[in-house]
Amino acid sequence: MDFDKYLEGQSMQRPPLFESDSFIYWKNRFETYVKSKDLDLWHVITNGDFQPIIQNPETKLDEVAPLEKQSDELKKRLAKNNEAKMVIYNALPRKEYERIFMCNTTKEIWKTLSITHQGNSQVKDNKIDLLVQQYEQFVISEDESIDSAFAKFNTIITSLKALDEGYSSKNYVRKFLRALHPKWRAKVAAIEESKDLTLLSLDELIGNLKVYEMIIKKDSKIVKAKVERKSLALKAKNESSDEECSTSGSEDEEYAMAIRDFKKFFKRRGRFVRQPRNDKKTLQRSRDDKNGKNDRKCFRCGDPNHLIRECPKLPKDKNQRAFNRRPPTGVYR
Known part of the structure; x- marks a missing residue:
């Protein structure tokens, strides 16, 4: 049977469907369901079946009463045994039913399920040690939301409670405050100064932190918008400066090319430029020296x-x- 479909059609007359992967979660829900129906049923599950015991009026000793000697009140009490067993049967899938089929009493069924999916006392102690370690090392990262952090924290403390291990509410509050990221330091100091942590519940603390978280997110959006506007303005300024530099560089390059062309032109035409008289004599003398004509x-x-x-x-x-x-x-x- 699909679990979601089961929940959709489930009424208060049906117990929570067994979940092997989340046994502690199912165990807590099942216990609450049974106690809400009849405390005698939970007594049968945890302590064993009611026995058909009556007191012999002559000997004043307890003895097993045959069916014909059982009173209507005793019969109703004995009916709780089968009723408790039926409640567990209705919560179990066929695979789990085959596992506990040979159990005679509801207490045996409950013990078998606990040992199979939760482990014996040694396994239980190991699980407790692991959960305590997770509890002590619990920290909240900078970007993690309060809802997400509380969900993880609540899973740990709920699992500890299911294993009959837990801490006080005061300890939960202080632990969650210590686990917050340093950016919450100002808020933590304000809570410690304004609140009595011995009276502050974990739910009240979470509500207070969520309000402050909304304020932080709002302020962060405002700051982010300002930074983006400044970034866009700086980018536009840089682009304008780059265009000016490009235009100036282009003009300088054109000017340099014109100068080079001008120099090349006069270099090619240099032989037609009239030279001074003294320079002309010096040039002629130099030519004569090169040609070997200076024999004077x-x-x-x-x-x-x-x-x-x-x-x-x-x-x-x-x-x-x-x-x-x-x-x-x-x-x-």
Whole structure:
């Protein structure tokens, strides 16, 4: 039978359907259901069947009464045995029914189910140790919501209660406050100052934290919107600056290309530019030197580095010396 369909058609007359994967959850629900119907039924499940015992008026001793000697009140009480067994049968699927078919009493059925799906005392102790460890190490991450954190926390403490192990409500409150992320530190301090933690229930604490969580989310959205607007404005400014830099760079590049073209033009046309007279003589002398035409030298000493009029050696002939001092008119060396 599908569990969802079972729940849809389930009424208060039907016990919760057995869940092997969530035995503790089913066990708690089943116990509550049976107690809501008849406390005698739960007594039969946990303590055993009622016995047909009556007191012998003569001996004042308890003895098993045969059916014909049982009173109507006793018969109704004995009927609770079968009624309790039927309640468990109605909650079990066929596979589980085959497991407990050989049990004679409701107490045996209940014990068999507990040992099978919950374990014996050793297994129970191991589960308790594991749950206690989870309880002590319980922490709430930064992005985790209060509802999600409380759901995990509640699963732990509920499982501990089902195993007859638990803490006080005061301990639950303090543990949940300590497990909150540091961003809740201001709120935790405010609660500890304004509330008496010995009287504060876990449900009241969760409600208080959820209200504060809504305020934090609202403020976070406002801040996020402001950051996005600033980011868009900065992006637009950067794009505008990039366009200006690109335009300026393009103009500089065009100017540089024009200068290069201008220099190339005059480099090609340089031979047609009129040169100064002195530069022209220097250029001609340089060309003559390269072509080997500069063979002039001093006629007195033979030094090619100066002419005769610049010769430091004096002539031996006096007439020649006078000739050098006063050259004839129209004669140039």
